[in-house]
Amino acid sequence: MDAQPRYWPVPDVLAHLAGRWRVERSVQDLANGDAGHFSGTTDFTALTAGGLLHEESGAFTWHGVTRPATRTLRFLPGPAPGTADVRFADGRPFHSLDLRSGRYVAEHPCAADLYRGEFTMRDADRWRSVWRVGGPAKDLLLTTDYVREG
Secondary structure: OOOOOOOOOOOOHHHHHOEEEEEEEEEEEOOOOOEEEEEEEEEEEEOOOOOEEEEEEEEEEEOOEEEEEEEEEEEEEOOOOOOEEEEEOOOOEEEEEOOOOOEEEEEEEEOOEEEEEEEEEEEOOEEEEEEEEEOOOOEEEEEEEEEEOO
């Protein structure tokens, strides 16, 4: 008998994510077998108008070349208590996020591509996102593990 995965429910995603997280991400190109890796940190800091600013920075290695990499998102209060509305830095919608059950699946259409993400809470200090990106020119799997620092 296979054990069912257990998820850690988060009653308020914004309150829970606040702070600094260590990030490890694997990137796999499923079409050609190429693989890369990102290692860095994500800081979730309070926005004046409410919500969190997500600032990720670190190093991304692809084809043996390592370069600095950054990403900024905005996690705003969602439509239901405890949820978030995730937006790109310029305000464009990305996806919703509801971790009240400890697991959430989101989709984001981008031109001809579809991003499908699964978010799972392992415990109070560990969570994972797995994005599958498919489209005419993309077939990617991005797996990111987050571990709370401090």
